Amino acid sequence: MPTNLPPDYFEVEKRYRSATSAEEKIICLQDMLSVIPKHKGTDKLRGDLRRKLSKLKASSQARKGISKRTSAYSIDKEGAGLAVLVGLSNVGKSALLATLTNADPEVANVPFTTWSPTPGMMPVENIQVQLVDTPSLNRDFVESELMDLIRRSDILLLVVDLKADPIKQLEETVDILREHRITPIHQKDQVTEVYRHTFKPIFVLVNKYDDEDMDEIFEIFQELLEGAWPLIPVSASTGRNLEELKRVVFECLDVIRVYSKAPGREPDYNAPFILKSGSTVDDFAGKVHQDFLQNLKFARVWGSAAFEGQMVGRDYVLHDGDVVELRI
Ligand SMILES: Nc1nc2c(ncn2[C@@H]2O[C@H](COP(=O)(O)OP(=O)(O)O)[C@@H](O)[C@H]2O)c(=O)[nH]1
Numbered sequence: 001m002p003t004n005l006p007p008d009y010f011e012v013e014k015r016y017r018s019a020t021s022a023e024e025k026i027i028c029l030q031d032m033l034s035v036i037p038k039h040k041g042t043d044k045l046r047g048d049l050r051r052k053l054s055k056l057k058a059s060s061q062a063r064k065g066i067s068k069r070t071s072a073y074s075i076d077k078e079g080a081g082l083a084v085l086v087g088l089s090n091v092g093k094s095a096l097l098a099t100l101t102n103a104d105p106e107v108a109n110v111p112f113t114t115w116s117p118t119p120g121m122m123p124v125e126n127i128q129v130q131l132v133d134t135p136s137l138n139r140d141f142v143e144s145e146l147m148d149l150i151r152r153s154d155i156l157l158l159v160v161d162l163k164a165d166p167i168k169q170l171e172e173t174v175d176i177l178r179e180h181r182i183t184p185i186h187q188k189d190q191v192t193e194v195y196r197h198t199f200k201p202i203f204v205l206v207n208k209y210d211d212e213d214m215d216e217i218f219e220i221f222q223e224l225l226e227g228a229w230p231l232i233p234v235s236a237s238t239g240r241n242l243e244e245l246k247r248v249v250f251e252c253l254d255v256i257r258v259y260s261k262a263p264g265r266e267p268d269y270n271a272p273f274i275l276k277s278g279s280t281v282d283d284f285a286g287k288v289h290q291d292f293l294q295n296l297k298f299a300r301v302w303g304s305a306a307f308e309g310q311m312v313g314r315d316y317v318l319h320d321g322d323v324v325e326l327r328i
């Protein structure tokens with residue numbers, strides 16, 4: 001690296017390193033090239049940058065040919081929330097998706113078997129949560145679309161392998177995410193430029209916690225981290241602790257299940273409406289049908305109400321498990 005580069009160059013280079021889209025990278029590379037002084041000492045660097053630039057331009061052109069819809073990453077949100085499995089290779093992301101959902105991803109003891117994201121639906125109590133398996137993170141090649149998917153998610157499940165230096169894996173995974181300004185929500189107060197970051201609830205799934213033989217190793221791992229991370233030890237192979245994982249995911253989504261009921265009829269407990277915690281009768285009416293939202297006179301509530309079938313107004317705050325009869 002030539003030593004006599006102007007400070008502007010390093011500014012742009014920093015932007016380049018944290019750029020997440022090809023377009024952004026192209027702009028940064030062009031800026032870098034424009035601020036580098038042209039002399040013998042910078043020939044090599046300029047050559048490298050030009051090569052990177054033309055490669056990026058070619059691939060972004062090729063991508064523009066395909067419509068955005070066909071991208072494997074344009075996964076439509078379904079169910080009560082979106083949880084994304086991320087981590088280095090071979091930690092068991094695909095194995096977890098396979099045991100937790102109806103999806104059937106390829107699981108293999110070779111690095112980088114998964115090349116595109118695979119969604120599945122994970123039943124949690126009586127709702128479905130969307131779970132997506134992703135290509136293993138690799139510092140040398142991070143797809144911007146993967147980072148976008150992570151930004152769209154409700155929960156990140158960062159998977160590490162308890163049998164293979166989980167501390168190092170955790171650090172490396174977090175570093176890669178941080179390079180893309182994706183920060184765990186519990187570390188928000190450690191960040192100065194808050195507006196530049198996307199904050200996500202992140203849980204560390206400590207996989208391959210197959211049986212009691214792994215308890216001690218897990219305890220050591222836990223002690224070394226000194227409570228800095230919310231950990232959930234699990235095993236995709238034996239199913240150990242997967243119920244706890246589901247419970248945590250459900251709790252983190254911070255949703256309530258509300259059941260609709262027609263006058264004189266029983267509610268359908270298999271088909272809850274999913275609302276954010278703190279939602280009101282009005283929010284519920286909007287989910288059921290626009291007609292209800294516009295013409296609602298009152299509602300009756302069973303569950304959280306002072307007594308069964310109490311009449312409530314539009315701004316009544318609902319609770320998980322409430323049964324609501326909307327009247328127009
Ligand atoms: N012992 C054990 N092995 C596992 C577990 N989960 C996955 N594996 C193995 O780890 C390897 C990598 O799994 P895979 O799901 O493909 O990892 P990915 O690269 O993160 O998707 C495979 O050989 C799996 O059989 C687990 O809970 N316990």
Ligand SMILES: [Mg+2]
Pocket residue numbers: 093094095106107113114134136
């Ligand atoms: Mg995989």
